[in-house]
Amino acid sequence: MTDATASAQPDGGKPILEIADVWKHFGGIHAVAGATFAVPKGSITALIGPNGAGKTTLFNIVTGFYRADRGAIAYEGRSIFRKRAHAIARSGMVRTFQITKALEAMPVIDNMMLAAPHQPGEQLPTLLARPLAARHREDEIHERALELLETFDLADKADDYAGTLSGGQRKLLELARALMAEPRMVLLDEPMAGINPTLGRRLLDHMHELRSERGVTFLFIEHDMDVVMNHADEVVVMAQGDVIVKGPPHEVREDKRVIDAYLGGGDGEAPAGGASEEAPS
Amino acid sequence: MSAIATTLPLAVSFDFLTAWGFWIGVLTFAAVYGIFTLGLQINVGYTGIINFGQAGFMAIGAYASVIFTVEVGLPMLLSLALAILVAVIAGLLIGLPSLRLRADYFAIATIAFSEIIRLTAQNARGLTGGNQGTIALELEQEEPVFFTDGWFEVSRSISDNILDPIGFTGTEFENLPLLLLAWILLVALVIVLNRLIRSPWGRVLRAIREDEDAARALGKNAFGYKLQSLSIAAALGALSGWLLALQLQTVNQDAFDPIFTFIGYAILVLGGLASFAGVMVGSVVLWTILEGMRFLDVGLGADKIAALRFILVGLILILLMAFRPQGALGKREEMVLGD
Numbered sequence: 001m002t003d004a005t006a007s008a009q010p011d012g013g014k015p016i017l018e019i020a021d022v023w024k025h026f027g028g029i030h031a032v033a034g035a036t037f038a039v040p041k042g043s044i045t046a047l048i049g050p051n052g053a054g055k056t057t058l059f060n061i062v063t064g065f066y067r068a069d070r071g072a073i074a075y076e077g078r079s080i081f082r083k084r085a086h087a088i089a090r091s092g093m094v095r096t097f098q099i100t101k102a103l104e105a106m107p108v109i110d111n112m113m114l115a116a117p118h119q120p121g122e123q124l125p126t127l128l129a130r131p132l133a134a135r136h137r138e139d140e141i142h143e144r145a146l147e148l149l150e151t152f153d154l155a156d157k158a159d160d161y162a163g164t165l166s167g168g169q170r171k172l173l174e175l176a177r178a179l180m181a182e183p184r185m186v187l188l189d190e191p192m193a194g195i196n197p198t199l200g201r202r203l204l205d206h207m208h209e210l211r212s213e214r215g216v217t218f219l220f221i222e223h224d225m226d227v228v229m230n231h232a233d234e235v236v237v238m239a240q241g242d243v244i245v246k247g248p249p250h251e252v253r254e255d256k257r258v259i260d261a262y263l264g265g266g267d268g269e270a271p272a273g274g275a276s277e278e279a280p281s
Numbered sequence: 282m283s284a285i286a287t288t289l290p291l292a293v294s295f296d297f298l299t300a301w302g303f304w305i306g307v308l309t310f311a312a313v314y315g316i317f318t319l320g321l322q323i324n325v326g327y328t329g330i331i332n333f334g335q336a337g338f339m340a341i342g343a344y345a346s347v348i349f350t351v352e353v354g355l356p357m358l359l360s361l362a363l364a365i366l367v368a369v370i371a372g373l374l375i376g377l378p379s380l381r382l383r384a385d386y387f388a389i390a391t392i393a394f395s396e397i398i399r400l401t402a403q404n405a406r407g408l409t410g411g412n413q414g415t416i417a418l419e420l421e422q423e424e425p426v427f428f429t430d431g432w433f434e435v436s437r438s439i440s441d442n443i444l445d446p447i448g449f450t451g452t453e454f455e456n457l458p459l460l461l462l463a464w465i466l467l468v469a470l471v472i473v474l475n476r477l478i479r480s481p482w483g484r485v486l487r488a489i490r491e492d493e494d495a496a497r498a499l500g501k502n503a504f505g506y507k508l509q510s511l512s513i514a515a516a517l518g519a520l521s522g523w524l525l526a527l528q529l530q531t532v533n534q535d536a537f538d539p540i541f542t543f544i545g546y547a548i549l550v551l552g553g554l555a556s557f558a559g560v561m562v563g564s565v566v567l568w569t570i571l572e573g574m575r576f577l578d579v580g581l582g583a584d585k586i587a588a589l590r591f592i593l594v595g596l597i598l599i600l601l602m603a604f605r606p607q608g609a610l611g612k613r614e615e616m617v618l619g620d
Contacts, residue, residue, distance in 0.1 A: 063498065089500035101495035103488050105615045113481075114488050115499045121481035122501070124509065134481060161614050181499055 016041040016185055016217045017062070017093075022071030024054075024061055024241075031057040032068070033241035039185075039234070044211055044218045046228040046249075049238035050262050055221045056098060058238070059189055063095045064088040075185070090117065094183040098190050098221075102170040104163030108154060111162050111173060112145035113138070115180035145180060152176045152206070168195035175203060179210065186210075188220035192227055204231055225263070229253060237262060297576035301453045305460050307572045308565065309528055312463035315564035317521035318545040319470055319557060320514030325546075326555040326611075327478055328510040329490030331388035334375065335518050335545055337395030340537035341368040342519025343526040344402055347415045347428045357431035365519040371398075372515030373508065380507045392539055403534040414533035415526075432459070432527050456528075463524050470517070471557045478557070486510060487615075544571075550598055553611020562609045570594060 015038035024032040032054040039045045047055050060066040062073055064085035073081045080088050089095075094115075103111050119141060120126040121134025149155040152172045157165060165173060171191060178186050192200045204227065210216040222228050228235060228249065235252040237245040239261040245252055252258055297303045317339055324332040345367045349360035371394075379390040402409045410417035419427050439458040444450070449457055477483050485506055488496040493503045526532045544567065552563025574590040581589065607613040 065494065065497070084502075085494075085497040086500050086502045089498055094500075095498050097494070097498070101492045101498075103491035103495060105491055106484075106487055110484055110487070114484050114496070114501075117500060119481045122485050124482055127477075127480055127482050138481060163614070177499070 014041050015039060016076055017219065018072075018074045019058070019062065020072040020074075022058065022061060022073065023069045024057055024066060025069060030241050032061065035071075035238065035241065035243050037236045037243050037246050039217060039219050041217055042211060042215050043233045044207060044220070044231060045234040045236060046232035047219060047221045047236050047238065048223070048225075048228055048262065049244075052240075053238040054241040055238055056189055057241075059095065059187055059221065062088075063093065063187060089181065092182070092184040093187065094178040094181045094185075095187040096171075096174045096178055096189060096191065098193070100167070100170040100174050102162040102165060102173055104161065106162060107159050108149065108162050108165070108173060109142070109145055109158040111177050112149060112180050113141045115177045116141040116144065117182055141180075148176045148179060153202070168199035171195050172199060172203060175206065179216075183216065185217040185219070188218065190221050190223065192222060192224050200227075207231070225253075297573065303572070303576070305454070305456050307568045309456065309460045309463055310572065311561075311564040311568040312460065312467045313521050313524045313528060314541075314544060314548060314568065315467045315561050316463070316470060316517055316524065317541075318548045318552075318560045318564060319467075319474060320517035320521075321542075321545045321549055322554075322557055322560050323474065323478070323486075323510055323517075324514045325549060326615075327483065327490055328486045328507060329384065329493075330380070330507055330510060331384050332391050332511065332514055333388045333539070333542055334391030334393075334395035335514065336537045336539055336542040337391070337398040338368045338372065338515040338518025339522035339525065339541070340395070340398045340402060340534070341371055341515075342522025343532045343536070344409055344415070344522075345519070346523045347418065347526055347532050348408065350428045350431070351415070351418050351422065351426050354426070361520070361523050364523060365516045368515040368519035368522075369512045372512045376508045376511045380504060380511065392542075395537070395539055395542065399534050399537045402537070409532075409534070412534070414531040416531040419531075428532075429527060429530050459524070459527055463528075466520070466524070467561060471561060474557050547594055547598060549608075550601060551608055553608025555612055555615040556608070556610040559608055559610030566609075567594065570597070 017039040019038070020036050022032055022035045023030065035054065035058055047058070049055055057066065061068045061071075062080075064080070064083055064087070067082055071081065072079065075088070075091060075093055078091075080091065080093075083091075103114070106114075116137075119134065119137050120130055121138060127134050146155060146158065149158055152175070154165075154169065154173060154176065157169070162170065162173060171194075175186075175188070175191065191203055195203070207218055207220075208231070211218060220232075232249055235245075235247065235249050236243055237252060237255075237258050244261060245255045245258050247255075253263065317335060320338070321332060321335055324330045342364045345364035346357075346360045349355045349363050350357060353360075355363070375391065375394045379387050382390060403411060405411070406413075406417075409415065415428065419425055436455075436458040439461070440449075440455065444454060444457055478486065485496065485501050488499075488501065489503045489506055496503050496506075525536060529536065548560060548563040548567050550563070551566050552559030552561070570593060571590055574586060574593065577586065579586075579589075601608065
């Protein structure tokens, strides 16, 4: 825990998400085996590790898509362990998926508006009892959605079906949609995978902007070591279901355990970006 | 083969097409199964859940309204309301344990449910009249009570006061009031459902159809919405069952064979997925074909004609899939069965 909070954080290192001794097995395999770490509030934290290290499984547990065998998870000081996915999302922690989940047969604008919280029109009783409240909220949501689409350069696609977007645009849409939910924490599963460098840079810019302007905390899984080293304040390294190292990027990259398990090759998959060869600046 | 070859070109008479009675029958069936299929549309076309048990909900609606009227002695509309309630409860009972299943397993669970309802109705003779149908129930009352009594009173008053003065007189038109009732209900439901599906509530349903996990990750209780969707389908199925009971005037289990659920699916495909108005078009087209074939004298026995009807429907569906997969009014972009 001490090294996880070593670097400078906007909010004095107070954790927004605390994961303690989380276990999950599939058959005889322990996909997550005692993972423990904290994500400081307002930080951009990267979760790295070789394929099969349990990163995505841990994401799924934290966001309520899988049930862990045991452990404890607290978000903003309250336990979210084994809470249901939609309830966790409503409490202000929103995720994206490794394979983008654009709602393809719905227009881009509907994708966005869907994510907005506090729409009384989403419940049948309130929709029927207070149709005007629903319509009023719908106008607000529509305006906000257009603003966000503007920011993400997707405004001209608002009425197109999401299925017509390119892979990179879908990634942007998914992030924009997550932001419609007014989250205080966003979990991104490989946000840079399969998108061109220009769009990728824009996505990273948005991330920094949201962090500095609104104090949104980010936790992201990433294989591109350049991105991790240049954009994360904190790095958590997982291998074989457990956290092996955590700390600021420059420390993590020097750590012998990380080099052995991930960066240095071995028989694990070589990370993209080749950061290990770079001289520390 | 030779027998067919020699008789086929003969005597195909289209006289029936000019008979009022034919069209009143066809259009009433079209409206009844249109309401039935609106339930399938909200499940399949808008929520992405494959409900193969719609005939079961229709059976519950039909039997329950007859039982409440004849055996309990409740008035017509109260019986209908209670019958819808029973169907919704059945929908919740089948949905709660099985809506968490993958779509295909859920489909199997619902077809099993529908067969359980039908076979129970066939065998619970004291409650449903068994294979004789509900006419047996009506006759065994001390003073025979008929399920249709309440409706016939209304129907006669519609005929006397509205239809007769404008020239629709005689036995040919005695079923016209039911046709009007069924179509008023169908059109009203299409309007209401269209508004619902375009509301924020409907947007959540469509999102669940696209990707349940994405909807959950955005804070939507997907399971709750799927339950609501199934309950609405159950209510629509029950309402169509009540209308069917009025049209057939007796309720028999063979009207709820799973084949009728698939007739609903044929209507869906014909009219187009994700379109409530398409259901009306699909239903009229399908019932015109199904009923019209009865009158085609092509030198075959009635049983062979019955089989031929379904061959023709199958052929039309295949051609439709090849040349216009979105159906009459469906949106190609919103097809769930597309990829």
